[in-house]
Amino acid sequence: xxxxxxxxxxxxxxxxxxxxxxxxxxxxxxxxxxxxxxxxxxxxxxxxxxxxxxxxxxxxxxxxxxxxxxxxxxxxxxxxxxxxxxxxxxxxxxxxxxxxxxxxxxxxxxxxxx
Amino acid sequence: xxxxxxxxxxxxxxxxxxxxxxxxxxxxxxxxxxxxxxxxxxxxxxxxxxxxxxxxxxxxxxxxxxxxxxxxxxxxxxxxxxxxxxxxxxxxxxxxxxxxxxxxxxxxxxxxxxxxxx
Numbered sequence: 001x002x003x004x005x006x007x008x009x010x011x012x013x014x015x016x017x018x019x020x021x022x023x024x025x026x027x028x029x030x031x032x033x034x035x036x037x038x039x040x041x042x043x044x045x046x047x048x049x050x051x052x053x054x055x056x057x058x059x060x061x062x063x064x065x066x067x068x069x070x071x072x073x074x075x076x077x078x079x080x081x082x083x084x085x086x087x088x089x090x091x092x093x094x095x096x097x098x099x100x101x102x103x104x105x106x107x108x109x110x111x112x113x114x
Numbered sequence: 115x116x117x118x119x120x121x122x123x124x125x126x127x128x129x130x131x132x133x134x135x136x137x138x139x140x141x142x143x144x145x146x147x148x149x150x151x152x153x154x155x156x157x158x159x160x161x162x163x164x165x166x167x168x169x170x171x172x173x174x175x176x177x178x179x180x181x182x183x184x185x186x187x188x189x190x191x192x193x194x195x196x197x198x199x200x201x202x203x204x205x206x207x208x209x210x211x212x213x214x215x216x217x218x219x220x221x222x223x224x225x226x227x228x229x230x231x232x
Binding site: 105 | 120148150156157158159160163207209220221222223224225226228
């Protein structure tokens with residue numbers, strides 16, 4: 001079965017600083033990979049996804065993520081964080097069939113300092 | 115496009131009552147919908163997979179008689195929490211997977227329903 005690890009439970013960055021949120025997955029084949037963001041009390045918003053092709057994917061709100069097969073990683077990055085980026089971020093994986101539910105990581109809570 | 119709605123967004127009920135939560139795909143058809151549960155400061159845990167016109171598939175440890183799922187049409191799935199108890203208080207989120215087209219591999223999430231059982 002696939003699994004997702006987000007090693008950082010909580011990260012604090014200053015506004016304007018760069019950000020990298022880590023995500024490692026465990027799966028026998030190349031999975032479908034996703035990053036979602038959740039504001040307090042809200043549902044999930046899709047930031048970006050990777051299915052195949054270019055390993056650097058661009059998402060909404062200035063986020064990008066890079067798929068590294070050799071490291072089984074799919075880290076999320078943003079060059080300059082805004083205060084509105086404070087939220088919970090979830091990495092998720094789905095089997096290559098794309099027909100089953102997502103398996104989520106435990107999430108990383110991002111706090112942005114002024 | 116690809117909007118999923120949930121109703122209600124908030125519900126408070128007495129212990130022993132039943133609560134129905136609706137999940138609708140507003141601008142696409144979804145043969146498959148998923149129900150997740152999220153406890154405070156925790157990740158989402160899959161409860162069940164809802165397939166249009168057939169029985170739902172429940173994850174291990176989820177009581178199918180307590181969490182009744184019905185997927186009567188390609189745009190609507192309902193989750194009924196029967197005889198709710200305080201331990202059922204949680205944030206319930208549904209997602210819908212498009213039946214075809216470019217979005218076939220992407221799940222779109224509803225805004226969630228917060229249930230509080232007194």
